[in-house]
Amino acid sequence: MAAVTKAPRGTLDKLPSIAYKYRAVENIALEIANLSGYREIRTPVFEHTELFRRSVGDTTDIVQKEMYTFDDKKGRSLTLKPEGTAPVARAVIENGLLNEALPLKLCYITNCYRYEAPQSGRYREFSQFGAEVYGANTPLCDAELIALAFTLIERLQIPQSCYKIEVNSIGCPECRKIYQDALKKYYEQFKEELCHDCHTRLTNNPMRLLDCKVPTCAKFKNDAPLILEYNCDDCSDFFATFKMALETLNVPYHVNPKIVRGLDYYCNTVFEFVCENGLVFGGGGRYNGLMKELGGADTPASGFALGIERIVSVIEGYATSSDVQSTQNVPEMYIAGIGEQSAMLALKLSHELREEYGIQCLCDIVGRSVKAQMRFADKTGAKFSIVIGDDEIANNVATLKNMENKETLEVTLNASEISKNI
RNA sequence: GUGGGUAUGGCGCAGUUGGCUAGCGCGCCAGAUUGUGGCUCUGGAGGUCGUGGGUUCAACUCCCACUAUCCACCCCA
Numbered sequence: 083m084a085a086v087t088k089a090p091r092g093t094l095d096k097l098p099s100i101a102y103k104y105r106a107v108e109n110i111a112l113e114i115a116n117l118s119g120y121r122e123i124r125t126p127v128f129e130h131t132e133l134f135r136r137s138v139g140d141t142t143d144i145v146q147k148e149m150y151t152f153d154d155k156k157g158r159s160l161t162l163k164p165e166g167t168a169p170v171a172r173a174v175i176e177n178g179l180l181n182e183a184l185p186l187k188l189c190y191i192t193n194c195y196r197y198e199a200p201q202s203g204r205y206r207e208f209s210q211f212g213a214e215v216y217g218a219n220t221p222l223c224d225a226e227l228i229a230l231a232f233t234l235i236e237r238l239q240i241p242q243s244c245y246k247i248e249v250n251s252i253g254c255p256e257c258r259k260i261y262q263d264a265l266k267k268y269y270e271q272f273k274e275e276l277c278h279d280c281h282t283r284l285t286n287n288p289m290r291l292l293d294c295k296v297p298t299c300a301k302f303k304n305d306a307p308l309i310l311e312y313n314c315d316d317c318s319d320f321f322a323t324f325k326m327a328l329e330t331l332n333v334p335y336h337v338n339p340k341i342v343r344g345l346d347y348y349c350n351t352v353f354e355f356v357c358e359n360g361l362v363f364g365g366g367g368r369y370n371g372l373m374k375e376l377g378g379a380d381t382p383a384s385g386f387a388l389g390i391e392r393i394v395s396v397i398e399g400y401a402t403s404s405d406v407q408s409t410q411n412v413p414e415m416y417i418a419g420i421g422e423q424s425a426m427l428a429l430k431l432s433h434e435l436r437e438e439y440g441i442q443c444l445c446d447i448v449g450r451s452v453k454a455q456m457r458f459a460d461k462t463g464a465k466f467s468i469v470i471g472d473d474e475i476a477n478n479v480a481t482l483k484n485m486e487n488k489e490t491l492e493v494t495l496n497a498s499e500i501s502k503n504i
Numbered sequence: 505g506u507g508g509g510u511a512u513g514g515c516g517c518a519g520u521u522g523g524c525u526a527g528c529g530c531g532c533c534a535g536a537u538u539g540u541g542g543c544u545c546u547g548g549a550g551g552u553c554g555u556g557g558g559u560u561c562a563a564c565u566c567c568c569a570c571u572a573u574c575c576a577c578c579c580c581a
Binding site (some may be wrong): 365 | 505533534538539541542552564571572573574575576577578579580581
C-alpha cells in the first residue's frame, strides 16, 4: 500500500468504534485525580534532548536507543517525549510552581514516543495518564498515589483477579549503594556464565541484572541478595508505613522484591500494575533526586503513569462499565423528511433540538428516500424518529416513534414539544 | 536488534499440481405498486491479488529481495 495511505509503523488509529473508550478512560482519570486535588498540566510534545538524558538516565534503553531525536533548523537537539515525568518536572522548575502551596499535585494525559519494536500493547506513539506529587517525602503520599490509580482501575470495573499491584522499596541512594555493591559482588562470581548484556549491566546498572530473562543468567536471581534486606532503618520504616497505609486504604498489593524499574530517577517506593498475562500497564515510584538533578530546588517527588492503550486493551476483555458505555455516540433522535420543504423543516428542527435542548439529533442531508432514511436511523441506533411530509406540515402534527418498542405518539411539530416527549 | 507466522475489494476469508472476464460472507448504495427501520429477495459500486525484480507462452499461485503487520525475546506504559 502506498505510504500516503499507510499509518507509520507502531502507530494506531483510534477509530470511532474504539475512540470513545479512550475518551472515557481519560475523562474518568482526570475526574478522579481532581477529587484528590491533582490539577492538570500540559507540557510540550518535544523537549531539549538533554532533559531526558539527565532525568531518565544515560544508561537506560530509552535514552540509548528509543528516543525520537532530531535537530531543529537552528541545530538544537530536540526529542519527542518518551515519558511524562521529566517534562512536568522541568515545567515545575521553570515556572516556579514550587512556590505554590506544597505539596503540589499535578496530573496529565499525554502522548509519548519511543522507537521500539511494536508488539501487542506496545506502540511507538502511546499515551499515558500520570500523576505527580512534589514536596511530600512520606509513605502516605506514595500510598495515596497508588490508591488513585487503584480507584481508576476499580471505576473501569477491571476485576481484581486479572491484575496485581506489586510494590517494592529500592531504598535511598545510600543503602542502595551498599546493596548494589553486594549484588555486584554476588554476580561477579558467575561472571563467566553471564550473557553479554549482563556484563555491561554489571558495571553500568547492576540492579538490572535481576531483570535478565536469559535462562543462564536468570537462574542466579533466586539466590541473589534482596534489596529489602539492605534497606537502612529509615527506609525500612518508610516501607512499613507505606504498606500500612495501603492496607488502610484497602488497596490490595503484593510485595515483589525484584521490581527495580527501568528509569534511573527512582528511590524508595517503586510499584507496578501487572496484568495476569504479564503486561505491565502502569508503574511509578518515588524520585526524590530528580528535581535537584535537573537543577531545581532539592524537592522530594513521587508519581506514577498508566498506559492508556494498555488500560483500554485490558477493559476490552471484560464487560464494559456504564461509565465507558455512556461515552458512546448514540443519537437520541432522527428526523426524516419527504420533499424539499420537509427536508428544510427537518434540518431546522434538528438544529433547534441540539441548540436549545441539547438533544443529539440527526436528519437527512443527502436527499434519500424515507425508507433509506429510516434504515439509516436504525443503523445509527437512534432512539426516536419522526417523519415529516406535506400532511405533517399542513396539520402541524407528526408521529414520534420509539425505535426500540415501536410505540408512537402524536406531537406538535416544534422543538419544544418534541423535546418534552423523548 | 534476534527468531517465527502472515500479506487477495472497508472487514473476515477461499483460490485446487501456475492457465482463460479473481470468488464468497459481512458491510456499503439502490430497488421490491409510488410516505417509514431491524427479516427476506433483487440489482449495483468497490481489488493494478503488499512493493520491486526474476522464471514461464502464461503467476494471486514458483524463486529472490524489500516493506508492512502479528507473536516471542529484550525493554517499558
